[in-house]
Amino acid sequence: MQAAVLDGVGAKFEVREVELDSPKTGELLVKVAASGLCASDLNAVDGKRTLVPFPAVIGHEASGVVVEVGPDVSGFSVGDHVVMSIVPNCGVCDYCKSGRPNYCTTAGSAMSAGGLFDGTSRLSANGQRLNHFLTVASFAQYTVVPASGAVVIPIEMPLDRAALISCAVLTGYGAVMNTAKVEAGSRVAVFGCGGVGLNIVQGARIAGAKTIIAIDVTQEKLELAKKVGATHLINATTSDPISEVKKICGGVDYAFEALGRESTIQQAWGSVDVDGTLILVGLLKSGAKITIDASPFVNEQSIKGCYFGSSNLRLDVPALCKSYLSGELFLDELISERIGLSELNVAFDRLRKGEGARNVLVFE
């Protein structure tokens, strides 16, 4: 099969013929239908975060069709449409047993090793091991994934749009619903309107937030934010976000930072009102430190981390598909380009420049 192989940080994707072994215990072989290009892929490419040993097949925001069900897997049949995610779980480690499967130790070790749950890889080229990115490795025609990270979706759900649910939507929508638990009538500000930020905006709309302020440096993304639910737009290249937010509503109950940058974290923190919360959704560079003004703590303002929108895969994915199919969740608007395997390098250049909402790799 063909896959886009990345040989190291800063390298270009090369489309190569690679081998993929059959699924082992607890695994599925999936024909990839679509894979969104997410900031986490870019972080691996650019080395902002150390996420996988190389050479590797990247890609993790994916959907596809089950081709083969490995041993000891229940709940999946050949032909099922699935989304695949970066939060598979073993069910038996301390985190899994304590109800925090998104922090599964087995999955974490597998990802660090670039393998699946037993540490080994199903991917190779000319006898040399290739690593799986975050157990998904979806910039390829086929992939083998842990079944616990996959969820069956309705057949009427379009697969390219379903791919977005697997990461950007679960993260953004989940940050609002699960991490922050935004109440109806709240004031919300969203710093950074890429794939995740736009889903924070629409999550806030669905949660019934009264004021939803979208902040970005590109007008194109701000217009998209308006389409999916923003009530106010701030272009940070021409105005100061903190004073603009204060002018609009005096400060927000929830500020979401979706870029993983110190400067926008400081702006987001400065826009929070008394008793409000800053939620850090964007991933910072490995080892990064941030400096923030300590005085708002006396106003009982708080800062909360967020991983994968505190999502519950089995509950949230079906609910989000239903929400899309009923016209509540907007996904069509979020796909800016559909590309093929050979266009990954150009599409990542666009992502690096902050252009467009979501580029999605699609297979015919």
Ligand SMILES: [Zn+2]
């Ligand atoms: Zn992602």
Ligand SMILES: [Zn+2]
């Ligand atoms: Zn576990």
